[in-house]
Amino acid sequence: MPLNPPVSGRAKVYTIAQAVLSGLGILTGLPAAAFLFLIAILSILTEPELAQNNSSMFILAWMALVTALAMVPGLISAIYRLMNKALPSIPTSWLRGLGMAAPLVWVLSLAGAFVCMQVSWLNLFSSVFVVPLITIPIILVVVIAARKLSTGSPLRNWGAVTFHLSVSLPVILTAEIILMGVLIVIFSIWASGQPELTAELLKYRDMLVEANLDPLLMENILLDLVKTPAVVTGSLLLVAVVIPLMEEFFKPMALWFLAGKHLTPAQGFVGGMISGACFALLESLGAVGAPTEPTWFLLLLGRNGTGVLHIALSGLTGWGLASLFHERKWLRGIGAYFLAVLLHGTWNFFALITGIVPILPSATELGALPLFLSQIGFPVLVGLFMLNVVILYLLNRRLQPVAQ
Numbered sequence: 266m267p268l269n270p271p272v273s274g275r276a277k278v279y280t281i282a283q284a285v286l287s288g289l290g291i292l293t294g295l296p297a298a299a300f301l302f303l304i305a306i307l308s309i310l311t312e313p314e315l316a317q318n319n320s321s322m323f324i325l326a327w328m329a330l331v332t333a334l335a336m337v338p339g340l341i342s343a344i345y346r347l348m349n350k351a352l353p354s355i356p357t358s359w360l361r362g363l364g365m366a367a368p369l370v371w372v373l374s375l376a377g378a379f380v381c382m383q384v385s386w387l388n389l390f391s392s393v394f395v396v397p398l399i400t401i402p403i404i405l406v407v408v409i410a411a412r413k414l415s416t417g418s419p420l421r422n423w424g425a426v427t428f429h430l431s432v433s434l435p436v437i438l439t440a441e442i443i444l445m446g447v448l449i450v451i452f453s454i455w456a457s458g459q460p461e462l463t464a465e466l467l468k469y470r471d472m473l474v475e476a477n478l479d480p481l482l483m484e485n486i487l488l489d490l491v492k493t494p495a496v497v498t499g500s501l502l503l504v505a506v507v508i509p510l511m512e513e514f515f516k517p518m519a520l521w522f523l524a525g526k527h528l529t530p531a532q533g534f535v536g537g538m539i540s541g542a543c544f545a546l547l548e549s550l551g552a553v554g555a556p557t558e559p560t561w562f563l564l565l566l567g568r569n570g571t572g573v574l575h576i577a578l579s580g581l582t583g584w585g586l587a588s589l590f591h592e593r594k595w596l597r598g599i600g601a602y603f604l605a606v607l608l609h610g611t612w613n614f615f616a617l618i619t620g621i622v623p624i625l626p627s628a629t630e631l632g633a634l635p636l637f638l639s640q641i642g643f644p645v646l647v648g649l650f651m652l653n654v655v656i657l658y659l660l661n662r663r664l665q666p667v668a669q
Contacts, residue, residue: 269437279522280346285426286431287340294333302325302574309389320555323392327447328550331396332430334542339427363410371401378556391555398565399549403542403572410538410580410657413665421523425536428519429543436542437515441508448503504617506658509609513602516540516579520586530587531664537583538576545572567616574612577653578605584660612649615642 305322315453345352374394381391465566517537520528528536549568554561585601588594618635 277347280343280420280426282426283420284343284347285414287427288335289335290336290427290431294329294336298326298329298333301329320389320392320557322393323389324550324555324598327392327396328547329402331550332547335430336427337631338419339423342423344419345561359394364405367401368406369481370397374398376402378561382558382561383558387652390538393554395550395553398566399553399572400546402569402605403546403576405577406657407535407538407542409660410576411535412661414531414535414661415425415529415666417529421532422535422539425539426543428522429540430596433515433518433540434544436518437512440511440515444503444507444511448499448511451639452499469589484656485574500584500617501614505610505614506606509606509613512544513578513609514581516575517542517583517586518587520583523590528594530584533587533590534584534660534664535578537586538580540583541575541579542572545575546641548575567646570646571612571616573650573657574609577656578609580660581605581656584664608649612646615645615649619646 282286284641301322307327308322374397377394378391378398381394439525517540519540520533520536523536550574553564553568555566556562581601582605585598617636619636621639
């Protein structure tokens with residue numbers, strides 16, 4: 266096997282860090298997955314009548330397993346690099362076969378999910394089909410969008426996967442939890458000056474504790490909150506501005522550490538897409554749940570659209586960062602980031618208002634504008650999806666090497 270030049274300096278530190286993070290991810294992810302699978306199976310055996318309720322536990326187990334397996338290539342590539350050996354190449358015929366099999370596996374998984382939905386006792390196995398239904402489209406989007414591009418070394422690309430799963434994602438989650446805690450404190454202080462609303466919220470809290478939820482009361486409280494300008498403004502700012510600013514800033518964290526290296530715009534684009542794909546994978550697996558009713562397929566469709574959004578916008582930001590780092594094109598770097606934030610925020614805004622307004626029986630009390638925005642929400646989301654596809658296509662075409 267051919268030898269590479271010995272790794273040294275900062276590159277060696279990064280490679281060792283990649284090996285450590287990957288190894289820790291595998292050593293924690295596999296036992297966590299096994300534990301979650303065991304808990305779900307024991308719950309089924311002890312309480313068969315509640316078996317369907319354990320589907321979320323199975324999803325969590327699959328998430329832990331997928332995360333651990335995704336770090337295996339990062340560990341292997343780091344070990345080979347530290348040994349100054351080249352990674353074994355995968356035969357092109359194998360890759361072509363996987364590419365042809367992926368759509369078939371997706372279709373069969375879709376059929377399997379539908380069958381599990383129709384037969385109650387088969388619902389226990391529905392989570393098996395959720396993983397390929399989410400994973401395959403994400404992988405195919407990245408592979409197609411990176412076609413004919415100079416993607417950089419496998420060590421760097423798998424290192425981006427490891428870094429995002431073990432560092433970027435926990436940082437994003439921690440930042441969002443801290444933000445939510447701060448907002449809850451601010452809301453509590455504000456609500457303390459609203460006696461009537463406070464009384465309603467305390468009543469709702471008591472009903473929640475007593476497990477005696479009144480749907481009409483819940484609707485009235487939600488309507489009161491939605492009709493309160495401060496709550497509406499705060500919610501929209503959080504969903505459409507603050508969260509996109511945070512996520513688009515932190516998702517390509519792996520690229521920050523390559524600022525001192527020659528990172529081409531194409532490699533920044535691919536690295537950004539990889540980070541967006543990792544984020545979309547875990548977010549979608551956590552949000553989509555197991556198929557239990559026909560509307561689940563609409564949720565799956567929406568999550569696939571969100572996956573394309575994360576991949577495209579993180580790729581856009583990664584391209585901008587690489588342009589900023591090594592071509593000193595500050596306007597492009599900053600513009601790419603804020604364009605990603607704008608598109609992400611618009612998506613979040615219409616996804617939120619389209620999902621909430623129609624389920625309120627008294628939605629007419631909100632006024633004409635929220636109703637109008639909810640009615641145009643679906644076409645807007647479809648348009649944004651197509652725009653993200655166009656972004657991926659145009660960046661791919663722009664970054665392809667010029668034929669000599």
